[in-house]
Amino acid sequence: MGSTRAPAPASLSGVQALKQAAAQAAAELVRDEQKVGLGTGSTVAHLLPALAARNLKIRCAATSPATERAARELGLQIDELDDLAPLDIAIDGADQIDPQGWLVKGGGGAHTREKIVAAAASRFVVIASAEKAVPALGPPVPLELLRFGARTTLAALGEAKLRDVPPSPDGNLIADYFGPVEDPRELAARLSATPGVVEHGLFAPAMVHDILIAGPAGVEHRVVEHRTVEHRVVEHGATGRKDDR
Numbered sequence: 067m068g069s070t071r072a073p074a075p076a077s078l079s080g081v082q083a084l085k086q087a088a089a090q091a092a093a094e095l096v097r098d099e100q101k102v103g104l105g106t107g108s109t110v111a112h113l114l115p116a117l118a119a120r121n122l123k124i125r126c127a128a129t130s131p132a133t134e135r136a137a138r139e140l141g142l143q144i145d146e147l148d149d150l151a152p153l154d155i156a157i158d159g160a161d162q163i164d165p166q167g168w169l170v171k172g173g174g175g176a177h178t179r180e181k182i183v184a185a186a187a188s189r190f191v192v193i194a195s196a197e198k199a200v201p202a203l204g205p206p207v208p209l210e211l212l213r214f215g216a217r218t219t220l221a222a223l224g225e226a227k228l229r230d231v232p233p234s235p236d237g238n239l240i241a242d243y244f245g246p247v248e249d250p251r252e253l254a255a256r257l258s259a260t261p262g263v264v265e266h267g268l269f270a271p272a273m274v275h276d277i278l279i280a281g282p283a284g285v286e287h288r289v290v291e292h293r294t295v296e297h298r299v300v301e302h303g304a305t306g307r308k309d310d311r
Contacts, residue, residue: 105158172208
């Protein structure tokens with residue numbers, strides 16, 4: 067994973083300014099005539115006006131009714147994913163990002179649609195403010211569950227409970243797994259194999275192409291390299307090299 071830094075704007079204060087900076091950097095990656103996947107959440111809320119301001123001829127697929135409404139109000143064209151796929155690029159936020167590029171998503175309860183859209187894109191770009199970058203993933207991990215047998219599913223999962231929120235965009239229940247996240251790949255496989263789990267909020271590095279993390283020093287652009295685990299770091303003119311084997 068390589069990284070570069072660009073200055074962050076200061077039009078807002080605190081975390082919102084960082085979210086805006088990451089969203090603006092992502093909007094600049096979109097090209098005219100592209101098919102674009104739009105995520106869900108507070109960072110994507112900054113992406114939508116940044117995209118609209120570019121006046122590009124793009125067609126978009128939204129991951130939630132809230133994103134669809136906001137995008138349409140800004141004049142962005144929204145179509146069904148099945149009418150657009152494959153997508154050229156998808157852009158979404160994250161709740162946690164580890165150094166290897168693993169993500170936890172689903173704080174807004176739309177992670178199933180978000181994962182479908184990310185998988186349909188040739189390039190998946192993740193945008194976040196600096197506090198979302200963590201040394202290791204931890205609970206909670208969002209879950210979408212079928213209503214049928216939900217208590218049985220929760221019992222099979224162990225350390226999980228329903229979240230007191232509206233249902234998912236597709237009418238399913240939202241829950242969270244509170245057990246340890248020691249090996250994300252192993253946990254993702256276990257969650258996926260549990261009957262009644264529609265989808266979980268662990269996103270593997272293989273899905274991710276770019277990560278834009280905005281901090282006080284600017285926006286760091288990490289490029290996830292799927293064929294190697296080598297990180298190339300370029301920050302403030304200093305160049306280093308590190309292998310994560």
